[in-house]
Every structure is written in C-alpha cells, then in structure tokens.
Amino acid sequence: MKKIFLASLCTAIVLLCFHSASAQTAAKPQRTIIIMMDGFGNDYYRNSDMPNLNQLEKAGIYNVVTSLMPAVTNVNNIAIATGDQPSKNGITGNVFFNPKTQKEEYIEDPALILTPTIFQRAKNMGVKSALFSCKKKTIDLMGGFADISLCPECDGAGSSIWAKEFGTPPDVYSKEISYWIFKSAIYTIKNNSDLGLIFIHTTDYPMHMWPPESADAKDFLHHVDEYIGELRKIAPDAAILITADHGLNSKSLCWDLEKALQARNTPVKIVISPEKDKYVKHHRGMGGAAYVYLNDNKDLENVKKTILSLKGVEAVLTRTQAAKRFGLMPERIGDLMVLADKTTVFGYLENTESEQLDTHYRSHGSGYEAHVPLFVYNAKSAPNAAYFKYNYLLAAWLYRN
Ligand SMILES: [Zn+2]
Incomplete structure (x- = not known):
C-alpha cells in the first residue's frame, strides 16, 4: 500500500515538474536580440577589427549566406522579419509598380506585407518586443506589432527619453546615427527586463561612403562591435542573431x-x-x-x-x-x-x-552583393548550422507553434 502511494506520489511529482517545465517553456521563450546590419557584406567583416563578433563566430554558428534578390534593403529586411521569401511576403523592392494607380510607388504600407512579421508572431506568444531602426521606412513597414519602436525621424524621437539620455538624434546621413540606435536599444533593454525580442537595424550609409579597407569603415565597424559586446554583457541569457541585407560594390x-x-x-x-x-x-x-x-x-x-x-x-x-x-x-x-x-x-x-x-x-542590388555573413549565438533552440543557408532564415524558426 505504502509502495503504491509512494509510486503515485512520484508520478504526480514528475508530472507536475514536467507540466510546469513545459508551461514555463511555452510561456517564456529565450530572450532574443536580432541585429540587421545594413550593408554588412562579408568583406567588411573580414577587413575590420571586430573582436566581439569574432567571439560570436567561434562560439556559435557562422555562415556566409546568400541574401535575396534584388539585393536591396526592403526585400531582405522584410524577408528576415517575416522568415519568408518575397514569393510569400510580397515585398519585391523598395518601390513597386501599383497596377491600380499605374504608377511607381514606395513600399511603405504594411498591408503590402502578406505574412506575419516576427513582432506579430512574438505578440501571439505573449512576447514583448522592440524595434530600433535608423530608417523610418522600417518602422512604418514592419513595426506595427512591436511594443516599443524608435527611429531618429519618428514622431517624438527628438523629445523622447532616448533623446534626453543620448542627445538629439544625429543626421540620417552619418555613422553616428547607428551608434545612437545601439545606445537607445541598450538603454531600453537595461530598463525593460520583460522585453523578449529586440530587433536592431543599422544603416548602410557608411558602406555607401567607404570601401571595406578604408579607415572610416573600419572605425565604424569597430564601434558597432563594441555595442555588440555590450549587448552580450547586459543580456548574457539572450540569443544573439546577426545578419545583413546585402553587401556593396x-x-x-x-x-x-x-x-x-x-x-x-x-x-x-x-x-x-x-x-x-x-x-x-x-x-x-x-x-x-x-x-x-x-x-x-x-x-x-x-x-x-x-x-x-x-x-x-x-x-x-x-x-x-x-x-x-x-x-x-x-x-x-x-x-x-x-x-x-x-x-x-x-x-x-x-x-x-x-x-x-x-x-x-x-x-548594391545585383547578385554580386547578395552574399552576407550570418551569426547565431547562444540560441538554445536554434536549428543546426546547415539550416542557415539564406539570411532570411536567421529568425524564421522563432515563435512558431
Ligand atoms: Zn540596405
């Protein structure tokens, strides 16, 4: 009798533990930081002194992957944010020919994205998210389901808490604008422990200005690397996923x-x-x-x-x-x-x-700019390295039921 009671008790405890463990997993996916480094072709990585990224490369997954064509920002950024190719998400450029108006129009309407973004998927699973981008078009297009969003040209950015902390947002045509975005993201992570997903999008302006071997490009990327190191330090539990949309020539x-x-x-x-x-x-x-x-x-x-x-x-x-x-x-x-x-x-x-x-x-835009580095670091439930053949797969596996 005692044995049966003990056996039942053990089963109950095991079931209870199993239940609470799976409930916990379902309730709280691993905190994740995604960085979309605009224009970060692999030649920029290899020419720069980026010790923190080197550590991520050694400790995690590092692949040089194919990015999507045309090799422009929207196509790749939206594909990374949805985890889908343009054939599904519908975003085939920064502009499109609208058959209704018979005119060329900028892709700014989020209704043009035909599959859910990662922010939407996160929200469905109760994960709070934030999107930081150097470009307003990114916020307008894919920030709809993010709980927090910031861009230097967004309404109220100049009088925001981030502007109070880090000064007026720098000019959109500067390398400092990416630093401002990183600082704002780091500040927000420190002050919002409930944030489960953080997406940071830098600008490719420095890469348009300077080739990989130039001192300016190296200086910019060394700074970016320091912010990556800081992110790792303030969120040691977080998965860090990094890729780019295209390179430059x-x-x-x-x-x-x-x-x-x-x-x-x-x-x-x-x-x-x-x-x-x-x-x-x-x-x-x-x-x-x-x-x-x-x-x-x-x-x-x-x-x-x-x-x-x-x-x-x-x-x-x-x-x-x-x-x-x-x-x-x-x-x-x-x-x-x-x-x-x-x-x-x-x-x-x-x-x-x-x-x-x-x-x-x-x-950029051609097939010669469609090869970029991809890093997956400390991601507990990520697929293995062979899965990551394209940049858009970076976070495609996250928040799926
Ligand atoms: Zn770009």
Whole structure:
C-alpha cells in the first residue's frame, strides 16, 4: 500500500515538474536580440577589427549566406522579419509598380506585407518586443506589432527619453546615427527586463561612403562591435542573431533603361529600380537590378534583345524565370527583370541615357552583393548550422507553434 502511494506520489511529482517545465517553456521563450546590419557584406567583416563578433563566430554558428534578390534593403529586411521569401511576403523592392494607380510607388504600407512579421508572431506568444531602426521606412513597414519602436525621424524621437539620455538624434546621413540606435536599444533593454525580442537595424550609409579597407569603415565597424559586446554583457541569457541585407560594390556605369530603350525604338511602359528609396544620398536610387514593364507582351523579345545589347547587362529574365530563380512574387515584379554586372547600375538619369559614375560611388542590388555573413549565438533552440543557408532564415524558426 505504502509502495503504491509512494509510486503515485512520484508520478504526480514528475508530472507536475514536467507540466510546469513545459508551461514555463511555452510561456517564456529565450530572450532574443536580432541585429540587421545594413550593408554588412562579408568583406567588411573580414577587413575590420571586430573582436566581439569574432567571439560570436567561434562560439556559435557562422555562415556566409546568400541574401535575396534584388539585393536591396526592403526585400531582405522584410524577408528576415517575416522568415519568408518575397514569393510569400510580397515585398519585391523598395518601390513597386501599383497596377491600380499605374504608377511607381514606395513600399511603405504594411498591408503590402502578406505574412506575419516576427513582432506579430512574438505578440501571439505573449512576447514583448522592440524595434530600433535608423530608417523610418522600417518602422512604418514592419513595426506595427512591436511594443516599443524608435527611429531618429519618428514622431517624438527628438523629445523622447532616448533623446534626453543620448542627445538629439544625429543626421540620417552619418555613422553616428547607428551608434545612437545601439545606445537607445541598450538603454531600453537595461530598463525593460520583460522585453523578449529586440530587433536592431543599422544603416548602410557608411558602406555607401567607404570601401571595406578604408579607415572610416573600419572605425565604424569597430564601434558597432563594441555595442555588440555590450549587448552580450547586459543580456548574457539572450540569443544573439546577426545578419545583413546585402553587401556593396564600387559601380562605374549607370543606364537609364527607359531612355535607352526609347532611343533604340523599343519603348516600354516603365522601368523600375527596386533600390530606389527616399534616402537619395545613399545611392541616388540606382541599383544593380531593374524591373521592366512592357507596353505590350509582343514587345518582349525585341526589348530583351535591346537590353542585352547594352554594356554592363548580364542577364534579362522573364517574369516567370525571375520569380522561380529568386523566390519572387510574379504579380509584384516586371515583365522582365534585368541583372547588371558587378560595376553597372540602373536608375533614373535626368538628361542622358547613361552616365559614368564618380569613382567613389558604391551601391548594391545585383547578385554580386547578395552574399552576407550570418551569426547565431547562444540560441538554445536554434536549428543546426546547415539550416542557415539564406539570411532570411536567421529568425524564421522563432515563435512558431
Ligand atoms: Zn540596405
């Protein structure tokens, strides 16, 4: 009798422990810090003195992975934030051609994102989240479900608690703006122990300005590394997940494809540079990929032939080919997708069809910028290294039932 009682008691205790352990796991996933280092190509990492990141590399997972095409910020940032390719989440550029208005429009409306963001998934599991970005478009687009959000150009940022602590937000065209964002994130983590997810998005402005081997780029990244070290120190329990949206390369030639096609008797409805955004000083809206919308489908072969005759064009894909090759949503790309070689970009030029670019000009968008580092550190329930083949998978496994 005593034995039976003891056995039942043990079973009850085991069940109780098991129940409370699983309840605890379900109730409180591991605290997680995601850093999307805008423009952080692997060449920038390898050229810089980043001892904290080196430690993360050694202690965790480090892969050089493929980023998504076109290699622009929105496409990759939203893919990282949703854990889905553009074929599912619908974000195929910084701008898109709106069939309703028949105009090129900036992608700023969160309704254009067709799958839940990580902030939404976190909220569904009762996890409180915060989004810190150097760019307002990131907050507008994906910050909807974040409990706390901050960008230097966001309403009230100048009079916020962060401005009181760290001064007026620096200019958007500066390296200091990323430091301000890191400091604000660190301050918020220290003062909000209930935050379960922190997403930090830096700016690629320094990478547009300086090549990986330059003293300025190295100085910027060494500073960033110190903030990574501090994050690790103040949140030793946290998983730290880091990747980038694209790298950057020096570019020497720009084509205004619309004008070039017009001049060669193969006019089209519109050509869109998916890299174009409101931060013109970064890259003047020029990038290494373009979407071409035809006036008529029967123009396809002639237009394709003309584009392929231009110097610096590497490939012209049909909508179906591009969607398949890069995981894009067919309804949100052009009839054709044009890919540049390493030193050519496409974009709007005021009075000419092509332009030799300044020797310091750096940009992205092509397949040559679609390789970035990925770090997964101290993540208790992360898949193994082989899973992380693309940057968008960085946190795709988090907060799934
Ligand atoms: Zn970017």
